[in-house]
Amino acid sequence: MDYVIMVVITFGALFVLLAAIGIVRMPDLYLRISVTTKAATLGVGMILIAAAVYFGEASMTTRALAIVFFLLLTAPVAAHLIGKASYFVGIPLWRKTVLDDLKDSEDTHSLLGIDEEDEDADKKDDSQKPESEV
Amino acid sequence: MTLHEYLQFVILPIMALSAILIFVRFLMGPSLSDRVVALDLLITTAIGTISVFAVIFNEKDYLDVAIILALIAFLTTVAFAYYIEKQKKR
Numbered sequence: 001m002d003y004v005i006m007v008v009i010t011f012g013a014l015f016v017l018l019a020a021i022g023i024v025r026m027p028d029l030y031l032r033i034s035v036t037t038k039a040a041t042l043g044v045g046m047i048l049i050a051a052a053v054y055f056g057e058a059s060m061t062t063r064a065l066a067i068v069f070f071l072l073l074t075a076p077v078a079a080h081l082i083g084k085a086s087y088f089v090g091i092p093l094w095r096k097t098v099l100d101d102l103k104d105s106e107d108t109h110s111l112l113g114i115d116e117e118d119e120d121a122d123k124k125d126d127s128q129k130p131e132s133e134v
Numbered sequence: 135m136t137l138h139e140y141l142q143f144v145i146l147p148i149m150a151l152s153a154i155l156i157f158v159r160f161l162m163g164p165s166l167s168d169r170v171v172a173l174d175l176l177i178t179t180a181i182g183t184i185s186v187f188a189v190i191f192n193e194k195d196y197l198d199v200a201i202i203l204a205l206i207a208f209l210t211t212v213a214f215a216y217y218i219e220k221q222k223k224r
């Protein structure tokens with residue numbers, strides 16, 4: 001049983017290390033968000049499952065599964081929120097980005113939920129070019 | 135090599151190295167959003183490290199701390215996203 005725990009926890013730690021390398025090496029905020037929300041969640045989930053196998057009690061298994069379920073539930077929501085906020089604030093995309101579906105969308109303010117009575121035209125102009133280079 | 139030695143001398147250095155790398159991005163990050171993402175990933179890594187510590191010390195109560203950290207990570211990210219959106223309005 002120890003070897004099962006060793007193997008699972010090794011893969012979990014390697015996935016966390018891959019996420020850490022990815023957040024340093026990735027060229028773009030949105031690619032970094034992608035790395036964070038997938039690799040790290042999988043790695044931490046594997047470590048928690050290994051801990052649940054080690055203790056082997058119903059209470060610890062319940063706690064570990066609760067944490068895994070909560071991480072799987074909240075990581076995409078948090079990534080989507082921070083990505084949407086960053087895009088409309090004007091964080092630039094990577095210059096080799098192929099597809100940008102929101103590039104021509106005029107109603108970014110309705111997407112943000114901000115009423116635009118007090119918005120100037122020039123402010124809107126310089127803030128709606130997130131595809132410009134760094 | 136027993137399980138506890140393996141966890142202490144192989145797994146914990148890997149987790150520490152990943153925490154250091156994430157902290158490098160936290161210091162470098164060009165924008166506020168980069169730092170928020172790095173902070174979120176740092177707390178997620180801390181949850182994994184706490185689980186490894188719970189196995190090493192055979193201490194069951196440590197996973198409660200991991201639950202609280204998971205809650206706080208989601209809350210901080212949502213709050214920062216809200217205020218980054220509000221930042222544009224002024």
